[in-house]
Amino acid sequence: MRKVYISGVGMTKIGAHWNQSLRELFAEAAKKALDDSGNLTPEALIVGNMSAGELDNQANLGAYLASYIGLTGVAAFRVENACSSGGAAFHAGYLAVASGIYDIVLVGGVEKLTETPTAITTAALAEAADQEYEAYFGASFTTLNALVMRKYMEHYNVPYEKIANWPLLMHENAANNPYAQLPFKVSKETILKSPVIADPIRLFDCSPTGDGAAAVLLISEDKLNEISMDDRVVVAGVGMATDTLPLGHRESLLTLNASRIAAEKAYKMAKITPKDVNVVELHDAFSILGIISLEDLGFSKQGKGASDLENGKFSRDGEIAVNSSGGLKARGHPVGATGVYQIAEITLQLKNAAEKMQVDNAEVGLAHNVGGLGSAVSVTILKRER
Amino acid sequence: MKPKEDVGIYGWGGYIPRYRILSEEIARIWGDDKNRIISGLGIKEKAVAGPDEDTATLATEATLNALKRANIDKSYVGAVLIGSESPPYAVKATASTVAEAVGLPRHIIAADLEFACKAGTDAMISVIGLVGSGMIKYGIGIGADIAQGAPGDALEYSAAAGAAAYVIGPKSKDTVAYFEGVTAYVTDTPDFWRRPREKYPQHGEGFTGEPAYFRHIISAAKTLMEDLGLKPNDFNYAVFHQPNGKFPRRAAKKLGFNEDQIKFGLLTPRIGNTYAASTPLGLAAVLDMAKPGERILAVSFGSGAGSDAMSILVQDAIEEKRNLAPLIESYIKRRKVIDYGLYVKFRKKIDIIDYME
Amino acid sequence: MSVPRYWREIPHHFRLVGTVCKNCGEAFLPPVKKCQKCGSEDLEEKEFPRVGKVLTYSIVYAIPRGFKNQKPYPIALIELENGARIVAQLTDCDLTDIHTGMLVEAVFRRITSYGERGIIKYGYKFRPIMEEKPDQE
Numbered sequence: 001m002r003k004v005y006i007s008g009v010g011m012t013k014i015g016a017h018w019n020q021s022l023r024e025l026f027a028e029a030a031k032k033a034l035d036d037s038g039n040l041t042p043e044a045l046i047v048g049n050m051s052a053g054e055l056d057n058q059a060n061l062g063a064y065l066a067s068y069i070g071l072t073g074v075a076a077f078r079v080e081n082a083c084s085s086g087g088a089a090f091h092a093g094y095l096a097v098a099s100g101i102y103d104i105v106l107v108g109g110v111e112k113l114t115e116t117p118t119a120i121t122t123a124a125l126a127e128a129a130d131q132e133y134e135a136y137f138g139a140s141f142t143t144l145n146a147l148v149m150r151k152y153m154e155h156y157n158v159p160y161e162k163i164a165n166w167p168l169l170m171h172e173n174a175a176n177n178p179y180a181q182l183p184f185k186v187s188k189e190t191i192l193k194s195p196v197i198a199d200p201i202r203l204f205d206c207s208p209t210g211d212g213a214a215a216v217l218l219i220s221e222d223k224l225n226e227i228s229m230d231d232r233v234v235v236a237g238v239g240m241a242t243d244t245l246p247l248g249h250r251e252s253l254l255t256l257n258a259s260r261i262a263a264e265k266a267y268k269m270a271k272i273t274p275k276d277v278n279v280v281e282l283h284d285a286f287s288i289l290g291i292i293s294l295e296d297l298g299f300s301k302q303g304k305g306a307s308d309l310e311n312g313k314f315s316r317d318g319e320i321a322v323n324s325s326g327g328l329k330a331r332g333h334p335v336g337a338t339g340v341y342q343i344a345e346i347t348l349q350l351k352n353a354a355e356k357m358q359v360d361n362a363e364v365g366l367a368h369n370v371g372g373l374g375s376a377v378s379v380t381i382l383k384r385e386r
Numbered sequence: 387m388k389p390k391e392d393v394g395i396y397g398w399g400g401y402i403p404r405y406r407i408l409s410e411e412i413a414r415i416w417g418d419d420k421n422r423i424i425s426g427l428g429i430k431e432k433a434v435a436g437p438d439e440d441t442a443t444l445a446t447e448a449t450l451n452a453l454k455r456a457n458i459d460k461s462y463v464g465a466v467l468i469g470s471e472s473p474p475y476a477v478k479a480t481a482s483t484v485a486e487a488v489g490l491p492r493h494i495i496a497a498d499l500e501f502a503c504k505a506g507t508d509a510m511i512s513v514i515g516l517v518g519s520g521m522i523k524y525g526i527g528i529g530a531d532i533a534q535g536a537p538g539d540a541l542e543y544s545a546a547a548g549a550a551a552y553v554i555g556p557k558s559k560d561t562v563a564y565f566e567g568v569t570a571y572v573t574d575t576p577d578f579w580r581r582p583r584e585k586y587p588q589h590g591e592g593f594t595g596e597p598a599y600f601r602h603i604i605s606a607a608k609t610l611m612e613d614l615g616l617k618p619n620d621f622n623y624a625v626f627h628q629p630n631g632k633f634p635r636r637a638a639k640k641l642g643f644n645e646d647q648i649k650f651g652l653l654t655p656r657i658g659n660t661y662a663a664s665t666p667l668g669l670a671a672v673l674d675m676a677k678p679g680e681r682i683l684a685v686s687f688g689s690g691a692g693s694d695a696m697s698i699l700v701q702d703a704i705e706e707k708r709n710l711a712p713l714i715e716s717y718i719k720r721r722k723v724i725d726y727g728l729y730v731k732f733r734k735k736i737d738i739i740d741y742m743e
Numbered sequence: 744m745s746v747p748r749y750w751r752e753i754p755h756h757f758r759l760v761g762t763v764c765k766n767c768g769e770a771f772l773p774p775v776k777k778c779q780k781c782g783s784e785d786l787e788e789k790e791f792p793r794v795g796k797v798l799t800y801s802i803v804y805a806i807p808r809g810f811k812n813q814k815p816y817p818i819a820l821i822e823l824e825n826g827a828r829i830v831a832q833l834t835d836c837d838l839t840d841i842h843t844g845m846l847v848e849a850v851f852r853r854i855t856s857y858g859e860r861g862i863i864k865y866g867y868k869f870r871p872i873m874e875e876k877p878d879q880e
Binding site: 119120122123130132133134135136137139143144148149151154195197198201244246250253 | 748752755756771772773775779798799800801802803804805806807808809810813816818819820827828829830831832843854855864866868
């Protein structure tokens with residue numbers, strides 16, 4: 001397998017973009033990524049998106065977006081893995097270049113969630129769950145995460161006050177992120193008093209719904225040499241795994257097995273251990289997923305995620321900088337695009353171009369993207385190459 | 387009337403929803419004198435179905451209870467008939483949903499019946515006919531309703547929810563009781579009715595008394611007793627249709643029955659009028675305690691109008707079957723009082739807009 | 744939900760029909776084609792026990808469409824007597840009475856219906872096992 005690099009990234013601010021259609025939003029991110037890469041022309045476009053069919057009535061996204069941004073004719077397709085559509089699209093893009101079939105691939109993610117009534121958007125996002133056996137009974141996606149959260153809290157005796165440190169850190173970080181949907185600090189009290197969405201999950205435990213698009217350009221070593229970049233970011237390891245879709249078929253509610261397996265694969269391929277990682281963008285669709293993912297990715301022992309968080313291990317100047325972008329909670333979670341945002345953010349860190357979010361000495365980064373409640377997980381490890 | 391071969395009850399079962407609204411709460415909202423209402427109607431509170439309940443779900447639980455007591459091979463059930471004036475669909479039989487939910491075989495006679503509050507006994511008697519003719523082995527007759535009273539109307543105090551089911555088959559040592567005879571009495575008397583697109587029924591107020599309820603109940607009961615050569619003191623229990631706590635007592639008095647005979651089957655003061663389930667549930671409450679050899683009179687009344695009267699003799703098998711399913715008293719005691727706001731929300735007496743288009 | 748989709752699930756939603764692995768005994772609802780535990784394809788359909796206990800639960804306030812008049816409602820992960828774990832709504836109980844480990848029994852209830860014209864969807868819910876002693880008011 002040959003090496004694959006990331007040559008350019010592009011992101012839009014996440015929010016309610018009522019003036020921009022799905023393709024306009026995507027075009028904004030794509031253009032940035034291409035400008036950032038010396039204007040190379042991609043041979044393929046792979047885009048992640050979860051809900052355009054449901055909320056925009058638009059299928060056929062590959063051709064739809066390719067032709068809009070002037071790439072008519074290239075190979076193009078959409079990838080869907082619920083909230084890890086972006087990560088899965090990246091995985092596909094990586095395979096495309098690593099295999100040698102393509103040299104330059106534009107990987108993107110785009111999602112619009114703000115234009116339909118809340119109940120309809122909620123139902124669309126619940127499509128990640130089992131329709132006949134979970135959504136059928138009124139279990140929204142948040143509800144399923146709430147089941148996990150209660151189980152975790154009771155099992156490890158972790159009070160809500162400790163879990164609330166998660167959104168606290170996320171908001172603190174997002175204040176430095178020009179693309180974030182919620183770029184402001186919040187007080188612990190605000191979090192503790194926020195309305196209950198699905199007990200015990202409160203408003204501030206949930207990532208917001210927003211529109212956004214992100215794109216990264218994947219490139220072979222030869223092509224990269226042609227535009228001769230200095231600070232290079234190489235894809236060092238990838239891993240993908242799945243778990244049962246019905247929550248009831250899981251062996252344990254305290255861990256996302258798919259995260260563990262995907263991470264193991266990626267670590268192995270990159271020849272590193274969790275200790276070697278400097279910057280992380282992990283999938284905190286809900287506070288509890290953030291905490292469990294710290295453990296699943298090997299940064300905390302089982303049941304210790306909240307304690308380590310409290311002790312500052314994961315702050316921007318801590319041992320490992322987790323979600324310096326603000327994570328899904330405060331940077332935002334335009335579902336199909338999130339995985340690509342994560343890649344873009346890690347890339348900027350490794351290129352020393354993260355500005356106010358910059359973590360010192362960022363050499364190795366990890367992106368973790370989860371679809372459904374851990375039913376499909378993509379883990380990507382990027383390294384800085386001088 | 388009686389079938390050529392004797393027919394009996396293999397299992398009985400009832401269901402009453404958990405929620406209750408007090409008459410005094412309804413009176414509070416509408417500015418009625420609560421003491422006049424309670425003493426006048428003889429109803430303290432009524433059973434209210436939850437937002438996830440309808441006639442099909444009520445009927446299903448009652449039927450499951452009846453089947454638990456019956457302890458028969460379900461594959462020999464040949465009919466399921468439901469009497470109700472509140473089926474979930476105007477067209478699509480509740481009987482098919484209940485059959486599916488309790489796991490009945492496919493080759494069954496199934497249909498919904500309507501004759502206001504006597505549809506439950508109509509279902510039972512029709513099943514008696516199917517069994518007595520030898521066409522089927524077992525059949526299930528159900529009375530179930532979630533009655534709706536117009537907001538602020540007198541009927542709002544009594545319109546309640548409940549269901550009762552009877553697994554009926556050829557009389558044997560395994561039947562808990564058998565039917566000695568039945569009689570009906572029907573006239574076209576428009577005392578209470580509802581046109582198809584109306585949400586709530588209309589009624590003739592005082593006209594629902596003598597020309598309707600009393601005339602038909604008394605005629606059916608008297609004729610039955612004459613046909614069977616029985617007198618009121620041959621019966622241990624009398625269950626009359628119970629639209630309120632007063633009418634059944636007056637009917638009893640007119641016919642010569644006393645308070646002790648009717649009190650165990652008179653549930654309305656505590657759960658309201660369960661319409662097509664009214665007489666069947668009263669009968670079920672009596673079966674919950676009746677002893678072998680005792681005799682029960684059950685007379686329903688359906689507006690429009692008619693009465694079915696049945697004489698039932700209890701057998702030995704009742705003792706061992708009684709505790710195989712919850713007693714009616716367990717359901718009556720299982721109660722959660724709600725206020726008028728929740729009542730209106732649960733029963734959708736307001737327009738609930740589910741989501742913005 | 745389309746009509747055929749609803750209709751297909753009737754035995755499962757109405758009578759808790761799931762699949763049991765004849766090889767190792769593991770039980771699954773929703774049904775599966777291959778046993779997750781031992782890999783056997785020898786699975787048989789069975790009506791599952793109607794009694795179970797609550798493993799974990801949540802009270803839902805932000806509801807999807809179709810559930811407005813039931814809001815707020817509890818959703819639980821329930822372990823049935825045969826080991827199968829299923830997600831279902833709890834009903835007929837005060838929200839404050841719900842606790843992990845609570846014993847519950849299946850009941851047949853109305854799940855939802857879209858507006859006044861579509862079909863009505865029925866299925867299982869669970870309620871606290873009916874006790875001998877009555878509720879307090």
